[in-house]
Amino acid sequence: MSGQKEQHGTGLSSLVARGAVLAALASALLVVVDTPLKSFISSSLDYFSLHVSSSTEYDLSGVCQQVPGLSPRNHDAERFIRDKVESPAYHTEIINKLTRIIQIPSESYDDLGPIGEDDRWDVFYDMEKYIKATYPTLVGNVRLDHANTHGLILTWEGSVPASEAKPILMLAHQDVVPVLPDTVGDWTHPPYEGFYDGEIIWGRGATDDKGYLISLLESVDLLMKSGFRPKRTVILAFGCDEEISGENCGRPIADFLHERYGDDGIYMIMDEGSMGVQKEFDQSFAMVSVAEKGYLDVGINITSSGGHASTPPDHNVIGILSEIIVAIENSPFPGRVTSKNPMFGFLECAAAHAPPASLTSGVRENLGRVARGDVEAQEKVAWLLDDSLRYYFRTSQSVGKINGGVKINAIPELASTMINLRLAVETSVAQVKEHYESLIRPIAQRHGMHLEGFSSSGYDSPEQHRRKISLYSVDDLEPAPVSPVDAEAFRVLSGTIRNTLHPLGKDGSEELIVTPYLMPANTDTKFFWAVSSNIYRFTPINLVHSLNRAHTTDEFIRADEFVREPLFFATLILNADDAVGVDGS
Known part of the structure; x- marks a missing residue:
């Protein structure tokens, strides 16, 4: 599996090199390729060449160039x-x-x-x-x-x-x-x-x-x-x-x-x-x-001693689990638009081709700063975008299942939940797991419970076996590699x-x-x-x-x-x- 490929607008020297190689390749192909594919390559040369501006301003004139319609030879x-x-x-x-x-x-x-x-x-x-x-x-x-x-x-x-x-x-x-x-x-x-x-x-x-x-x-x-x-x-x-x-x-x-x-x-x-x-x-x-977002299901199990409901602890496993869920929902993953995300290419296309009034000026004006890696601009653009687009730029988390308790007059010994996450292009399974452990660790300490993390190998004592918060994951999937938009195959698809x-x-x-x-x-x-x-x-x-x-x-x-x-x-x-x-x- 190869690493992710950056979209256009990232890395000035990389863009120059790739643009030169693609332009040279396209020119060489014109010598040997028959019509109509020859005409297609010739007329779409501007698309293959990557626009690079020497100015600090972000110039959209060469962004999201379109290939012409491609007709088969047959x-x-x-x-x-x-x-x-x-x-x-x-x-x-x-x-x-x-x-x-x-x-x-x-x-x-x-x-x-x-x-x-x-x-x-x-x-x-x-x-x-x-x-x-x-x-x-x-x-x-x-x-x-x-x-x-x-x-x-x-x-x-x-x-x-x-x-x-x-x-x-x-x-x-x-x-x-x-x-x-x-x-x-x-x-x-x-x-x-x-x-x-x-x-x-x-x-x-x-x-x-x-x-x-x-x-x-x-x-x-x-x-x-x-x-x-x-x-x-x-x-x-x-x-x-x-x-x-x-x-x-x-x-x-x-x-x-x-x-x-x-x-x-x-x-x-x-x-x-x-x-x-x-x-x-x-x-x-x-x-x-x-590309596709990554995938991860996180499970959280909380176990403790049970007993009669007439003498309950201040916080039983259901209450502690509720506290964890509230902490998770109150700590959403931040949204950030980066040039690694294919959706940045979509925003470039919108800025280049959509009516000017249709795209929020703050988005249009900050695309150049986003391309240069300005974190403040990346966060600002994510904030400015419509809610329907926000989860394309952040890791989503949704609490989908919860279980706990078997009888109303018994203190529950186990409570559990499952959380579904779709990972942003810029993150990884390991980073998400680290975030959850850091979020839950102080809650475990506050309640005197042992935290069994994603990579934990066991328990330290019988007491911790009884009072613990266990984390596990299912169906770990990293974000997909980003397929290139400067590849011959993509140009054929576009045409x-x-x-x-x-x-x-x-x-x-x-x-x-x-x-x-x-x-x-x-x-x-x-x-x-x-x-x-x-x-x-x-x-x-x-x-x-x-x-x-x-x-x-x-x-x-x-x-x-x-x-x-x-x-x-x-x-x-x-x-x-x-x-x-x-x-x-």
Whole structure:
């Protein structure tokens, strides 16, 4: 796993060096690359070159330069795909495919036992059967491998060996969040009916993630039917447990591909994103998440002697736990905008492209100081931003579970809580643990209790065994490495977005701006850091109402956006194929 990569705007000497290298590389490529990729590289040279100002003022004139739309060289395949996605008959066909896969209740549960022992996994056999029955052309032309039974890996072998042209990998997951029986009546349409009302497709998984999965399958199926044959190997991989951490399928898939292709053996990884195309600061943005926040669950157990409630201590374990929770909530992690965070790149794009009045002047005026590492400015910008953005710049903490006591007239002997944290890009699991220990240590001392920290090996005495505060962690995950926005793969992705997607403005005058972004949650990409440095998370639709109400009642996807998703993915595959031989990938 490589370290995090800094975004533009950080390190003056580094920017100069990188800008010179990229400019030289782009110029060299112009000599050997055919049109239209040659034209694409030529017209987007300003984007690849990093703007550096000798002034102490922060000049936005060269920030967030956009590449032009990138059209594939294979005009026949592109025309075939475009004609298809514009066809009303095709709309009916692909919508029907999504509604039918929604009808398979492929729920994953936190308490699932091992695959092969817990029969609740068996629904994923139905998912595989559905894919095979619905896409016979695709399945007949790929190699299908299984990772831990239900992880599906479909490999469309390219004509150029993977050692010479790294494969492109596209991820989706088959599982969905369970629907609580008590909430079924709250749905406008039954969650597993897959109801289509002429505008919207309703049902669990419509957005997260069966719409994405069907779109990937469609894109490859249509390319095959167009007569296209790839030089670069194309891989589709579908996990079975992304909603419950991915250990049963996500990790085995990553291990399988790492064994096959080695470190950094994949050209680009695409997975679902949390924002897609959005209107922010009165400007349409295509928000490509180039990193994810870290993850940590912290458990706190407090034990002490019990007894009869008629003779209680001044503070029992529930009271002490309450004191700890109040201390935690009264000591939130500070917010700070730094250039290490992809969201700084988003703010730069907003400052450069959004209407001036839409972005708070204090934010715009302090971006230069933020880039230079001014802590005061970094904290000020974080404070000025809207509440909807604040947790992109800080570690969040949420007390999610609490337990204590078994009988009203008995002094409880144990109280416990679980706290969920999403770690800011700039922090680490160790720093969060150190913060919690320093916060809780004086409370333990005040109550004469032993503090058993995260790395504690045991107890010092029987008395401390009875009166102690124990800390432990679950699912430790560092913040993801930041994928580069100056990589060839990102430029191909950006050009594809601007060729196939449209801004949300209705008057046609607005430009769609591609920007780096941060994923506040986690996807199966957390297992793939060693496989590729180019990991991008993006859903090519306008996600509204909390990701189209994913994870809650009335999940949906707009049909007019869904039917065009295969055009985006197919075009990305074609453009990535055109890049074979351009940079040795």
